[in-house]
Amino acid sequence: MSLSIILAVVLGIGVGYFLIPDCFFSYTGIITDIGLCLLLFFAGMDIGKQKGVFKDLKKMGFRILLVPLMIIIGSIFGSIVGGFLLKMPINESGAVGAGLGWYTLSSVMLTNYSTELSAIAFLTNVVREIIALIVVPLIARYIGYLECIAPCGATAMDTALPVVSRSTNSQTTIISFVSGVILSLVVPILVSIMIKI
Amino acid sequence: MNYTVLVYFLLLALGAIISHKGLISDNFSKKLGPIQNFCLLFLLFTMGVRIGLDKKVISSFFQIGAKATVLAVFSILFSIILVRLVRNMVLRDEGEVNEP
DSSP states (O other): OHHHHHHHHHHHHHHHHHTSOGGGHHHHHHHHHHHHHHHHHHHHHHHHTOTHHHHHHHHHOGGGGHHHHHHHHHHHHHHHHHHHHTTOOHHHHHHHHTTTTOHHHHHHHHTTTOHHHHHHHHHHHHHHHHHHHHHHHHHHHHTOSGGGHHHHGGGGGTTTHHHHHHHSOHHHHHHHHHHHHHHHHHHHHHHHHHHHO | OOHHHHHHHHHHHHHHHHHHTTOSOHHHHHHHHHHHHHHHHHHHHHHHHHHHHOHHHHHTHHHHHHHHHHHHHHHHHHHHHHHHHHHHHHHTTOOOOOOO
């Protein structure tokens, strides 16, 4: 899937650069809006299938919601601090951070706002996922199990879950999954809010 | 809350409720993954087209990559620090903690 994602983006860049006339640019906005609505509806269906999440939440207590909450605040604030060093506007850096590692959705959501920001969001969240997969075992070893969930962001429920599971224990794996589901739910809302600030 | 956020939230919630209540058939449920992948790849292709059409973005691609790395590192660092701050509250009463 990762290869397909990169291929789709690279193919699109090639087609846009070499084949399509500039006047096509305005139509891509409408196509993106319709496609995004469909994708969110199907993503919701996928999340609704995870029936165990609410049982896990009740079992472990609602205090585990502090984990996704801290990841949201840390990701957005960290991104704003990084953006400040790069002289980026707060709303743009904050919106990139609000992607929480879900690079496909955040970049597509920002594509109508600015193509450059969309590319930054895509690469930022791809880099985040790559770093997460590398550092999770190190964080588990030298810092703590719970902190392993932080770099994964929204991918804590899917791509990064096997790494978290291998590096930590069953309790952390459940928290990771619940955290990933919650973060995936809030990404579209947070990105839309942050970019309008 | 602006209109776009509300639409996104309603679509997500509607999808989640339909699926959670079991209103979709097993057959459709199995096809959900491939349908999502198709939508996603199509959207990413469209995003790529927009990037390709924007010559300014193409010419500053490496600069964008450097910016992306800085943003990713800071996002990760601050989220780790904040999760660290609440770890004792989250893990209290839990017996299965086996950490360094």
